[in-house]
Amino acid sequence: MLARRTLGRIASQPPVGAAPAGARNMATLREIELRLKSVRNIEKITKSMKMIASTKLAKAQRAMQAGKQYGVANSEVFQNAxxxxxxxxxxxxxISSDKGLCGGIHSSVTKATRRTFADKEAGIDADSPIMVIGDKSKAQLSRALPKxxxxxxxxxxxxxxxxxxxAGVADLIIKSGVKYDGIAIVYNKFVSAISYEAAIMEVQTEDVLKSAPGFKAYEMEDDVTKDLAEFSLANAIYATLVESHACEQSARRNAMDNASKNATDMIGKLQMQYNRGRQAAITNELVDIITGASAL
Known part of the structure; x- marks a missing residue:
């Protein structure tokens, strides 16, 4: 009987150099622990970015309210011309941005531009020029409309x-020598702190202002109309820039808030998985100890 027990123990032991029975479980626990650590670090980063975006959003909203006055002045001029x-x-x-991690503000203006070009009723020439402010939409439009x-x-x-x-952007646009008979600014319109939508602002050119009946009623030199057109373009760009900036900060705050919530949920699931695996490993070790003690 003693010889049978001894042979059974020798046969049940793993060969020399083989991994112990709980090695796979321990490796899994180590992987879960490393993943938990990385997710916690990501959660700290997203919470910090959310706080920074919340602070910047308040400043951006104040600048947007001041910048809207420029757009209102432009619209009154263009209504009379x-x-x-x-x-x-x-x-x-x-108009987009150079930075990411702010939701779909870049793709929204890109899609609005592509829809305008695809809309046959709009009557836009297929070779109409496009200028982009921001590297993110530049990368998207360089694939969709490279020509x-x-x-x-x-x-x-x-x-x-x-x-x-x-004003610097408007000056470079005017000096670029690009031929066009109308200007359309595609930007993100601020709806609320949690939503925005793509919009298009029309800007009249110098030739349109000269031929408008409202301007013909007054005797003005050509330089006056030219300066007014350049100033109106700078006004429109500034009004849309500050509004797009507010949308960017709002979208980044919401994106980081959602990312932090997802990280918190993932930490909870991984912690539960880690606790279950650790409990199973401890139970297996206790079973081995009790079995060995009983055999002795």
Whole structure:
């Protein structure tokens, strides 16, 4: 009987150099522990980014309210100088950002631009030029409409956009020599702190202002109309820049909030999985100890 027990123990032992029976379970626990650590670090980062975006959002909303006055002044001017015929070759100025992790603000303006080009009723020429402010939408439009992309801008709006930024962009657009008979600014319109939508702001060119009946009633020099057109373009770019910046901060805050919640849920699931695995490993070790003690 003693010989049979001894032979049974020898046969049940793993061969020399083989991993113990609980090695697979321990490795799994180690992987879960490392994953828990990485998810906790990600949660700290997303919570910090959410707090920063919340602070920036308040400043961006104040700048947006001040910048909207520029857009209101432009709309009053253009109401008195309507275009006689809709422009076919429009210059599209797409406003996005250089940074990511802010939801779909980049894809929304890109999709709005593509829909406008695909809409046959709009009557837009297929070779209408596109200028992009921001590297994110530039990458998207360079794949969708590469032949229409004529100029891009970056490093604008890293902080709250200023009128000097808008004036610099307008000056480069005018000096670029690109031919167009109308301007359409595609931007994100701020709806609330949790929502936004793509919108298009029309800007009249110098030729349209000269031919408008409201302007013909007054005797003005050509330089006056030219300066007014350039100033109106800078006004429109500034108004849309500050509104797009507010949308970016709002979208980033919401994205980081959702990411933090997802990380918290994942930590809870991984912690439960780790506790179950650890409990199972301890139970197996206790069973082995009790079995060995009973055999002795």
């Amino acid at each position: 309507p275009a006689e015929e809709p422009a076919k070759r429009k210059l599209f100025i797409v 229409n992309l004529v100029m891009t801008f970056n490093q604008i709006g890293r902080d709250i956009p200023t009128f000097a930024d808008a």
